[in-house]
Amino acid sequence: MSRQKILQVHPNDNVLVALDNLAKGEVLTFNGQEYTMQEDIPAKHKFFMQDMQPGDPILMYGVLVGKAQTALQKGSRMSTSNTKHAAEPYAYRPYHYNWQPPDVSKFANRTFNGYHRSDGRVGTANYWLFVPTVFCENRNLDVIREALHSQLGYDVTDKYKQKTQTLLELYKKGGDIDAVDLSVKESVVPTQRVFKNVDGIKFLNHQGGCGGTRQDAATLSKLLAAYADHPNVAGVTVLSLGCQNLQTQNLLDDIKQRNPGFDKPLYVFEQQQSQSEEQLITEAIRKTFSGLIEINKIERKPATLDKLCIGVKCGGSDGFSGISANPAVGYTSDLVVALGGKVLLAEFPELCGAEQQLIDRTIDEAAAKKFISLMQVYSDQAVRAGSGFDMNPSPGNIKDGLITDAIKSNGAAKKGGESPVVDVLDYTEPALKPGLSLVCTPGNDVEATTGKAASGATLILFTTGLGTPTGNPVCPTIKVATNSALARRMGDIIDINTGAIIEGEKTIEQMGEEILEYCIRAASGEVIPKAVLLNQDDFIPWKRGVSL
Structure with a gap:
């Protein structure tokens, strides 16, 4: 694979994603068409493939994600000043969804070493x-x-206690605390x-x-x-x-x-x-x-992979989240489902604009209508409070290319892969059916991971483009970086780097299989995720008020 500078996520899209920083005046060719950059386009941001007029629809991931607010030239950068959130309405409709499960032959006879409980469930930790x-x-x-x-x-705070002790001793001696070396010596045994x-x-x-x-x-x-x-x-x-x-x-x-x-x-x-x-x-x-x-x-014993229940979450997302880490985790999700395991996709404010796809994938009509009801009640509650799902992207999201909530949401939904939706769960309801379930939680990182664990996730795959130091008290949380720069800069919190997808070195499918391999090792206690090593035991109950 070779490194590309731009990417069209879906054939129907009218925007291209910059995989590298693009300079004003730079001319790029895509599918036989030339594009002249009208301004600097930072990596992760999008530019328009055609001239746009006010009200024109903007398509990404093959769906409506916004509308142009001003007249724009081909090659102009998408921004909050020229683009506003927009999404198609959604409703239940009879739909026959066909899914081709991925090849899981290499995982078919695999096991993980977990803690077996009397009710037949298997924990990844004790x-x-x-x-x-x-x-x-x-x-x-x-x-x-x-x-x-x-x-x-x-x-895990011993090293910080040692640093404080060093400062205290120096202070008592009248020394210069700004000049002292506070690195922990290797001789210190935990x-x-x-x-x-x-x-x-x-x-x-x-x-x-x-x-x-x-x-x-x-x-x-x-x-x-x-x-x-x-x-x-x-x-x-x-x-x-x-x-x-x-x-x-x-x-x-x-x-x-x-x-x-x-x-x-x-x-x-x-x-x-x-x-x-x-x-x-x-x-x-x-x-x-x-x-x-x-x-x-209680000791770890072998368990088949259908005993895994994996929650998928994104936080500190960037413009690469929906094209590297999230699709890779989505492929992992499909592998787990094909193996008979459970996958939990939550964060309802971050499914805004992806609703119809999820409804069409939902097997049971009652479950599909439950999803519609939960989404509408949640959205209406946010609007009554003077907010709305469209206000979900954070300043960090926007700075790194997630201009509208529909862009963020359609990228976030990729974590759930392509398998059918077998159930829809309200907050704290347990996941009982093998396959992909939707769980009603806020998008807020900790409220969402708190809710996933409540529904039974025994591992959480947490993708991030900006870096998010968070975890869960009872569910080992695995951090997946969308880009290599983040993995290098915050290596103390990142477990897996999917930047190789952006760099053209690996496919989404290859990374998805690598992530599942890591999950098997983590579920067996053979590797400890960074969030667990750092005791990042974050827990925030949701009061069912407005939280995006």
Whole structure:
């Protein structure tokens, strides 16, 4: 493959994507047509293939993504000043969708080493989970985290403590703190993990449980129940104050409703019934330690790839997201579906403009209409708040070429591949059917990953063009870069680089297979994603208000 300077994503498009920086006056030839750049076109941005008049439709990914606002010359750069978001209306229609699954012969007999649960699900990790029913318990969780992490080998802040210690000692001596070398010496040996089969102790600090509406508390209860029941979780400690809206019994009821056969160790401590804060924390640590001893007896065992449930997410997106990382992850998604596994595509504000394609791919009419209803209710709610899905692209998105929400959304939808949609899930609903499911969440990175894990994702593939340092407490999050410059600049958070697609060195299919290989290794504990190594345990419940 050779490196191209421009790309037409779909034959029907009337814009071309700059794969390199293009200079004003530069002349390029594509499909026998010459294009003279009317201005500098930065890499990742688009320019028009024809003269445009106000109101003319702008097509990318083969669909309407905007309309011209001014008269434009062929070779002009698309920008927020000359382009406004536009998308075709959508509706349910009987549609026979044909899908040709990819060749999965090389993966047909593959397995990963996971943690088998009594209900038949298989986790990619083995975590102990601390759950507060109300924000009042966050401080107690912080104290327990410090006590357990530092002693049991899960503390990733040791190197920063060492840096602070160096500065403190120099300050006491009156030295120059700006001149000291704060690099961590290789001789420093990190604390070894005490429980080799316990991948981490995780804490779901949040700001809810009381003070909001009862509906907020009810939604939070279902979310926390989903995390307690997650296949990557082996045991749970619940901390409650006692008087909050979200009562412990509500949480226990939601756990049983979600999984009547729930049999994990679960310990509850209520502060208003304890003799003191010290007693509460001491007993929580003591009981949890006993639980850690028990879950440490669980070992990884082979599981077929149909046991994988992969969430796909993009954040800090750029103009390459929809042509490198997202399609590559989409091919991985198709491989997983063809192997009998589950894939979760969420971020409903970032499906704006891609609705009709997804509706036409949805097998069940009721599921298709559920998707339409969830999208319309969500969109109407945003409009009533004075916003709208069209306001979704962030300044970073726009700077790097995502001019309208429809461009961003159609590129984002590529993560879901081409397989049929088998189900549509509201927030916190579990994925039960093999295949691709749509999950209603915001586009907000952490709210979306929080929701994917709640629906059962055991790995998350997170694509990024600008770099996003985030993860999830119970679901290992794998960062996939859209371009090589990002992979080099932020290598401490990036796991996989799909820049080779832009550079013409690899195909989307080749990268998709490489990503699945990485997923198998990550699911087996053979490689640890950077977000896990950095303890990027981000958790933000969605209150069902307007969040894009």
